[in-house]
Amino acid sequence: MKVTTKERVIEFRDALREAMCEEMRNDERVFLLGEEVAQYNGAYKVSKGMLEEFGARRVIDTPISESGFSGMSIGAAMRGLRPIVEFMSWSFSLVAADPILNNAAKMLYMSGGQFGCPIVFRGNDGAGGQLASTHSWCVESLYANVPGIKMAIPYDAYDAKGLLKTAIQDDNPVFFLESERLLSTKCHVPTEEYTVPFGKALVRRSGEDCTIISFGRPLHFCLEAAEELAKEGIDCEVIDGRTIRPLDIDSMVESVKKTNACVVVDQSWSFASVGSEIASQIHAQCFDDLDNHVHRVHSDDVPTPYAYNLEQAYLPNTRKVCEAVRQATYNS
Amino acid sequence: MVVSTSVDLLMADTDTTSTAQSNANGMTEPTHLLKQAEIPGKGVLLGWLRQMLLIREFEVRTMQAYQNRLIGGFCHIYIGQEAVAVGTIAAVNPDDPVVLAYRDHGHALARGMDPKNCMAEMFGRIGGCAKGKGGSMHMFDADHYLYGGHGIVSAQTPLGTGLAFATKYEDEVISGGKSSHVTLCYLGDGALNQGCFYEAMNLASLLDLPVIFVLENNRYSMGTAIERGTSMAHDLRLKSEAHDINHAIIDGKNVLSTYRDFKGIADWCREESRPYFVEAQTYRYKGHSMSDPRKYRTKEEENSEEANDCIATLEEFLVEEHDVTKDAFKQLTRQVKTQVRQAVEWAKKSPETPMEEMYKDVFTDCWGPYTGTSKPDMLEEGGLD
Numbered sequence: 228m229k230v231t232t233k234e235r236v237i238e239f240r241d242a243l244r245e246a247m248c249e250e251m252r253n254d255e256r257v258f259l260l261g262e263e264v265a266q267y268n269g270a271y272k273v274s275k276g277m278l279e280e281f282g283a284r285r286v287i288d289t290p291i292s293e294s295g296f297s298g299m300s301i302g303a304a305m306r307g308l309r310p311i312v313e314f315m316s317w318s319f320s321l322v323a324a325d326p327i328l329n330n331a332a333k334m335l336y337m338s339g340g341q342f343g344c345p346i347v348f349r350g351n352d353g354a355g356g357q358l359a360s361t362h363s364w365c366v367e368s369l370y371a372n373v374p375g376i377k378m379a380i381p382y383d384a385y386d387a388k389g390l391l392k393t394a395i396q397d398d399n400p401v402f403f404l405e406s407e408r409l410l411s412t413k414c415h416v417p418t419e420e421y422t423v424p425f426g427k428a429l430v431r432r433s434g435e436d437c438t439i440i441s442f443g444r445p446l447h448f449c450l451e452a453a454e455e456l457a458k459e460g461i462d463c464e465v466i467d468g469r470t471i472r473p474l475d476i477d478s479m480v481e482s483v484k485k486t487n488a489c490v491v492v493d494q495s496w497s498f499a500s501v502g503s504e505i506a507s508q509i510h511a512q513c514f515d516d517l518d519n520h521v522h523r524v525h526s527d528d529v530p531t532p533y534a535y536n537l538e539q540a541y542l543p544n545t546r547k548v549c550e551a552v553r554q555a556t557y558n559s
Numbered sequence: 560m561v562v563s564t565s566v567d568l569l570m571a572d573t574d575t576t577s578t579a580q581s582n583a584n585g586m587t588e589p590t591h592l593l594k595q596a597e598i599p600g601k602g603v604l605l606g607w608l609r610q611m612l613l614i615r616e617f618e619v620r621t622m623q624a625y626q627n628r629l630i631g632g633f634c635h636i637y638i639g640q641e642a643v644a645v646g647t648i649a650a651v652n653p654d655d656p657v658v659l660a661y662r663d664h665g666h667a668l669a670r671g672m673d674p675k676n677c678m679a680e681m682f683g684r685i686g687g688c689a690k691g692k693g694g695s696m697h698m699f700d701a702d703h704y705l706y707g708g709h710g711i712v713s714a715q716t717p718l719g720t721g722l723a724f725a726t727k728y729e730d731e732v733i734s735g736g737k738s739s740h741v742t743l744c745y746l747g748d749g750a751l752n753q754g755c756f757y758e759a760m761n762l763a764s765l766l767d768l769p770v771i772f773v774l775e776n777n778r779y780s781m782g783t784a785i786e787r788g789t790s791m792a793h794d795l796r797l798k799s800e801a802h803d804i805n806h807a808i809i810d811g812k813n814v815l816s817t818y819r820d821f822k823g824i825a826d827w828c829r830e831e832s833r834p835y836f837v838e839a840q841t842y843r844y845k846g847h848s849m850s851d852p853r854k855y856r857t858k859e860e861e862n863s864e865e866a867n868d869c870i871a872t873l874e875e876f877l878v879e880e881h882d883v884t885k886d887a888f889k890q891l892t893r894q895v896k897t898q899v900r901q902a903v904e905w906a907k908k909s910p911e912t913p914m915e916e917m918y919k920d921v922f923t924d925c926w927g928p929y930t931g932t933s934k935p936d937m938l939e940e941g942g943l944d
């Protein structure tokens with residue numbers, strides 16, 4: 228539900244904080260923990276001021292112990308508390324791979340439905356700018372492979388708030404992937420409480436000639452590419468998937484049936500990825516509608532390089548999206 | 560100035576009695592007394608001073624280059640901690656393995672990496688020690704047995720155990736001789752809180768591996784004071800003693816005592832093929848990385864720490880004990896300034912890493928779409944001009 232009020236424009240990071248604060252005010256079982264979230268106000272200032280409002284029992288600084296504090300939070304969630312766990316970067320979540328993938332994702336199933344895991348893991352995902360191989364992970368494809376988790380990737384401040392509130396209210400584990408590159412972007416966010424549901428894609432630009440599907444930060448390139456391609460007479464429809472699990476494949480299929488061409492832009496690596504999954508589902512459901520196979524744009528299939536020029540060439544960008552659309556629509 | 564005796568090191572010695580007691584309970588650690596090394600003569604000390612001055616100047620220019628956007632990503636400055644890298648690396652052999660966290664420029668230089676390659680790495684140029692693929696956090700140098708800076712907190716600690724496993728295996732199993740190397744594995748106080756460090760220590764102890772975990776306790780991990788992140792922060796010996804690994808505290812602000820105490824430990828580890836846990840007490844003067852307003856500590860604390868500076872302390876010693884003149888220091892300072900300026904110029908001129916490098920080094924061979932591997936320029940013959 229899109230609420231209209233007088234235009235209030237805030238940053239993505241502030242929207243995240245508002246979501247957490249509102250949910251913490253509404254539900255005492257919700258608390259936040261992670262490295263530097265309390266006294267330091269968050270490494271990226273997302274949790275600024277939260278210690279002051281909620282105190283040290285509910286906004287908790289942890290040591291650098293990703294495996295320990297993730298596992299601890301999952302234990303607390305089994306008792307019905309609703310932790311929000313901040314990873315300074317999703318890159319560091321790999322240290323906690325066992326608890327988050329084995330415990331959080333499978334607890335309900337393994338216990339035959341007795342113990343759920345209402346928990347949110349959130350933090351920066353994706354290349355932040357010359358952070359090199361270990362600090363530039365796009366975990367979406369890696370983790371989306373695992374059943375039992377939900378995964379959201381907001382693109383703007385409005386969705387950041389609405390999706391995060393949905394995540395915190397959800398009774399299942401949610402992986403919430405933010406982009407450091409988007410934290411300072413701004414848009415209209417109403418003062419009234421609202422949520423954005425999972426599994427409902429958003430058409431960010433409508434068009435007739437080619438469907439571009441993406442999530443999070445790369446949508447910026449998709450929208451830019453759409454403007455550029457419009458000058459060439461190619462009218463793109465840009466779909467923001469918003470959540471990867473659940474995946475709103477129906478909206479995507481509907482769009483492709485209209486445009487007969489599709490490009491998926493996914494910042495993770497191509498092999499066994501979110502992009503390959505969506506392409507496969509589109510191929511299966513739109514076999515007779517497609518004029519060409521689904522084209523995909525990913526990061527190059529190598530570890531993330533540090534050097535600026537290499538990193539730029541490695542990541543998805545507007546030029547690559549344009550090129551893929553031209554090819555998918557036989558305009559190259 | 561007299562080099563103070565390290566009380567804690569003596570306590571570590573006294574502690575061997577308790578180790579001896581625990582022998583009765585089935586523990587096998589031999590009792591030992593560590594010999595404190597002689598402080599070397601003037602020539603060597605001037606060499607150390609030069610290294611510390613070099614690191615400091617290098618870091619000053621690194622910060623400048625970062626501000627001028629010649630360097631990107633995360634960048635961690637070593638100023639204040641120079642004596643630890645210089646004093647500990649001086650205490651081992653050039654072919655003993657070294658592995659680091661991400662605050663790694665100082666150790667790389669102390670280990671002998673050419674500042675040109677170190678700077679070029681941060682500039683993302685082909686002349687960098689990792690061809691510009693790693694950046695500030697990933698200083699690797701095979702020629703100097705430097706197995707890298709590592710960005711994931713504590714990830715290097717099991718690697719250190721593994722390097723020691725390898726030298727012991729090579730020395731004993733392959734060469735049929737006696738284990739004769741010792742690995743230096745550096746970590747920050749924040750890394751104390753990762754589980755893998757305890758796994759690394761347990762394995763090192765079980766397998767009798769000659770690795771020294773050098774804790775650079777600068778009292779903060781990012782904005783978290785050690786007491787807020789680590790239980791028993793006032794008595795870290797328990798962390799290693801739980802694994803039957805000896806512990807010592809050294810004054811990481813004083814290169815003389817660092818060397819003197821650490822040399823004895825390194826020799827013992829090499830001789831006995833056993834691990835050690837050494838806590839070097841130190842302080843980082845700058846922020847955690849390039850964007851840290853340091854609100855978590857007071858100006859007074861910073862000032863008092865900076866008043867006890869490792870470079871000033873060594874200079875004082877050289878003046879008092881070896882009649883070195885202020886002019887000699889000035890001359891050294893001029894030398895390192897020139898050297899670092901040249902390194903910056905060289906790095907600027909080093910070509911951008913070419914695009915084909917993106918697809919090299921993924922594998923050692925040419926499998927798939929990749930194009931194989933190549934040595935960094937600095938390891939090629941004539942690579943340094």
Ligand SMILES: Cc1ncc(C[n+]2csc(CCOP(=O)(O)OP(=O)(O)O)c2C)c(N)n1
Pocket residue numbers: 262291293315319322662710711712746747748749750751777779780781843847
């Ligand atoms: C697993 C992991 N978690 C978090 C981080 C982010 N991070 C980088 S350095 C750092 C602080 C480490 O402090 P310390 O170990 O004391 O080393 P120092 O910076 O003082 O040299 C943190 C939290 C990381 N790199 N890896």
Ligand SMILES: [Mg+2]
Pocket residue numbers: 747748749775776777778779780781
């Ligand atoms: Mg520290």
